[in-house]
Amino acid sequence: xxxxxxxxxxxxIIQYLALIFIGVTxxxxxxxxxxxxxxxxxxxxxxxxxxxxxxxxxxxxSTALTELYGLSGSPVExxxxxxxxxxxxxxxxxxGNFPTPVSKMIGQALPYTLRLLIPAVIISFILGNFFxxxxxxxxxxxxxxxIEVLGQAVRSIPYYVVAIVLLVVFxxxxxxxxxxxxYPIGTHPNxxxxxxxxxxxxxxxxxxxxxxxxxxxxxxxxxxSLTSNIISEDYVVYAETAGLRKNRILTQYIIRTAMxxxxxxxxxxxxTVFSGALIMExxxxxxxIGSLAIRAxxxxxxSMIMGIxxxxxxxxxxxxxxMDLLYPFFDPRVRYQ
Amino acid sequence: xxxxSVQNLRAYYQTQAYGISRTVRAVDGISFDLLPxxxxxxxxxxxxxxxxxxKVISGNAKPPLKVLEGSVNYTFGERTxxxxxxSQSELRRNVRWKQISYVMQGSMSVLNPVRKVIKTFQDxxxxxxxxxxxxxxxxxxxxHINRLGLPAEVLNAYPHQLSGGMRQRVAIALATVFQPxxxxxxEPTTAxxxxxxxxxxxxxxxxxxxxxxxxLLVTHDMAVHxxxxxxxxxxxxxxxxxxxxxxxxxxxxxxxxxxxxxxSLPVIGEKSTKASLKGSPPNLADPPSGCRFHPRCxxxxxxxxxxxxxxxxxxxxxRVACHLVKEDSL
Numbered sequence: 001x002x003x004x005x006x007x008x009x010x011x012x013i014i015q016y017l018a019l020i021f022i023g024v025t026x027x028x029x030x031x032x033x034x035x036x037x038x039x040x041x042x043x044x045x046x047x048x049x050x051x052x053x054x055x056x057x058x059x060x061x062s063t064a065l066t067e068l069y070g071l072s073g074s075p076v077e078x079x080x081x082x083x084x085x086x087x088x089x090x091x092x093x094x095x096g097n098f099p100t101p102v103s104k105m106i107g108q109a110l111p112y113t114l115r116l117l118i119p120a121v122i123i124s125f126i127l128g129n130f131f132x133x134x135x136x137x138x139x140x141x142x143x144x145x146x147i148e149v150l151g152q153a154v155r156s157i158p159y160y161v162v163a164i165v166l167l168v169v170f171x172x173x174x175x176x177x178x179x180x181x182x183y184p185i186g187t188h189p190n191x192x193x194x195x196x197x198x199x200x201x202x203x204x205x206x207x208x209x210x211x212x213x214x215x216x217x218x219x220x221x222x223x224x225s226l227t228s229n230i231i232s233e234d235y236v237v238y239a240e241t242a243g244l245r246k247n248r249i250l251t252q253y254i255i256r257t258a259m260x261x262x263x264x265x266x267x268x269x270x271x272t273v274f275s276g277a278l279i280m281e282x283x284x285x286x287x288x289i290g291s292l293a294i295r296a297x298x299x300x301x302x303s304m305i306m307g308i309x310x311x312x313x314x315x316x317x318x319x320x321x322x323m324d325l326l327y328p329f330f331d332p333r334v335r336y337q
Numbered sequence: 338x339x340x341x342s343v344q345n346l347r348a349y350y351q352t353q354a355y356g357i358s359r360t361v362r363a364v365d366g367i368s369f370d371l372l373p374x375x376x377x378x379x380x381x382x383x384x385x386x387x388x389x390x391x392k393v394i395s396g397n398a399k400p401p402l403k404v405l406e407g408s409v410n411y412t413f414g415e416r417t418x419x420x421x422x423x424s425q426s427e428l429r430r431n432v433r434w435k436q437i438s439y440v441m442q443g444s445m446s447v448l449n450p451v452r453k454v455i456k457t458f459q460d461x462x463x464x465x466x467x468x469x470x471x472x473x474x475x476x477x478x479x480x481h482i483n484r485l486g487l488p489a490e491v492l493n494a495y496p497h498q499l500s501g502g503m504r505q506r507v508a509i510a511l512a513t514v515f516q517p518x519x520x521x522x523x524e525p526t527t528a529x530x531x532x533x534x535x536x537x538x539x540x541x542x543x544x545x546x547x548x549x550x551x552x553l554l555v556t557h558d559m560a561v562h563x564x565x566x567x568x569x570x571x572x573x574x575x576x577x578x579x580x581x582x583x584x585x586x587x588x589x590x591x592x593x594x595x596x597x598x599x600x601s602l603p604v605i606g607e608k609s610t611k612a613s614l615k616g617s618p619p620n621l622a623d624p625p626s627g628c629r630f631h632p633r634c635x636x637x638x639x640x641x642x643x644x645x646x647x648x649x650x651x652x653x654x655x656r657v658a659c660h661l662v663k664e665d666s667l
Contacts, residue, residue, distance in 0.1 A: 233446070234441065234443050234444075234446040234447050235446060235447050235448055235449045235450070237441070237447075238441055238447035239449075239460070241395075241397055241433070241439055241441065242433065242434055242438075242439075242460075242461045242464065242511075243428075243429035243430075243433040243434065243464050243465065244460055244461070244464050245464065248460060248464075252449070252452065252456075252460070253449055256449075256451055256452075257449075257450065257451055260451075330451075331451055332450075332451055332453075332495040332497075333450060333451070333495070333497050
């Protein structure tokens with residue numbers, strides 16, 4: 001156990017922290033290399049709106065904004081202030097929705113994204129892998145062949161097109177699902193009312209279905225190519241020669257080995273959930289991280305973009321870190337001796 | 338009393354792609370018998386049909402491999418089994434592993450990499466004899482493993498923790514859990530170094546001596562046959578060239594191909610260069626007419642090019658297919 005902590009756990013924790021550090025630093029540097037100056041942009045926006053300001057008050061406002069945005073001092077000083085604020089969970093004020101803090105806005109949007117994306121990713125993962133394995137193990141089965149063709153077809157369509165098609169069909173021609181949003185406009189989220197939860201789920205069905213449909217094809221193809229290699233492995237042929245039951249071969253010999261790379265991929269896609277599903281959220285008017293990110297890009301709100309990027313970096317790094325820790329339970333070959 | 342009788346067996350690979358059909362005559366008219374309690378060796382170069390022959394007689398022929406003609410009949414005590422007509426469920430329930438088991442080519446990788454060795458034993462035993470008492474099964478497997486000279490710890494290991502030789506031995510142990518009447522071993526020593534080879538061969542010999550079953554040993558390595566086999570069949574291009582007790586094969590080979598095989602074996606102290614056969618093994622999709630060995634034979638006659646030589650008995654238990662050798666000519 002001590003050896004495990006020293007040689008397996010600690011190096012991975014260090015790796016995890018280093019990954020986040022590098023990622024956040026890069027996120028810090030890139031917007032600062034951009035030719036736009038947010039202070040100047042803000043000031044000129046005010047002037048453009050028609051407020052007549054004398055040079056002194058413009059000067060004063062610039063200083064105030066520079067201070068507020070954390071842009072005062074040399075780049076190195078700014079960098080340290082930035083980390084200091086980050087440790088306090090302060091991502092700075094949103095420049096688009098000044099002065100609401102970025103962390104508060106992300107905090108509001110994140111639950112919508114997570115409640116939508118996590119179930120969608122997991123459902124498409126389970127369905128895609130199951131059908132992928134079945135279709136390569138039973139290549140003669142007609143039903144699986146049909147599913148394969150459909151999965152491939154949907155996968156090759158851009159997901160926003162799938163989203164629009166679903167919207168048109170199920171909200172317009174057959175109006176069984178609402179058009180947009182996470183709940184009807186004018187209602188207040190009330191998690192104690194079953195009726196609210198029902199409308200909430202109704203609003204989530206189409207966006208989730210889009211993600212499941214599109215994700216399904218990806219998992220399906222991945223699993224199928226993995227298993228089609230595994231079914232010709234010696235140990236599978238041997239198990240068949242020895243007369244083992246098909247179910248046993250499929251679960252214990254084929255799916256079990258094919259799952260390993262798929263689990264890593266699952267961790268990655270769960271990690272990227274934190275950056276939302278950009279265009280999908282826009283199409284469905286879903287108030288999640290994706291919508292937030294799009295608005296931030298349009299309004300040059302780079303403290304918001306940075307905030308979302310940092311969440312995403314931490315999300316992916318954490319998911320991969322946990323996968324690294326869990327992997328030995330699934331694959332004895334990487335177990336630390 | 339024979340254990341297995343194969344008569345005039347023809348098994349071809351028939352494939353069709355883009356309208357072009359192709360037939361590979363991998364096993365073309367083979368007849369032989371296996372007796373109880375013997376080690377029968379099958380030798381021949383790569384792609385001469387050795388593995389195809391095994392697939393057919395073990396009931397593992399799957400398309401594109403197709404049996405066109407012949408019979409494969411087993412006699413297990415009172416019961417007879419027609420391998421070409423037996424139903425899949427009957428084959429699975431009563432024949433595989435209980436009567437005929439199989440040590441596959443590339444046996445080192447037959448173990449599931451993500452499960453412990455004991456689990457593979459459990460799967461196989463459970464398939465043929467529903468495990469009711471787990472402790473009894475564990476005890477029995479441990480005894481079996483120990484009897485074969487393997488440490489019981491291998492059962493709790495994962496395949497990657499075992500050496501190649503150890504994995505090969507585990508595969509042999511897996512094939513013998515039910516003490517089958519016939520063990521088919523396809524290249525069991527290939528890819529092992531000679532020291533480990535010796536151990537594996539010794540193990541096969543011990544098992545055979547212990548339970549008096551029959552071992553069908555397939556390998557291209559003549560030295561292995563010399564050490565282990567009681568009788569040897571030499572295959573060439575899907576047919577039997579010669580079959581004889583091991584001593585006769587090595588001391589008085591009659592077929593020119595066998596003679597070449599034996600002459601090419603190194604002898605300790607000898608320094609001469611070994612002559613190699615000219616040409617290469619024939620393409621079984623388009624085999625030569627007459628005797629399939631004629632394009633490479635140093636003694637080729639006109640007759641060889643057109644007439645297929647019969648497999649004739651020349652001495653007791655010695656059969657050869659060559660126009661140079663006439664029945665009872667010796």
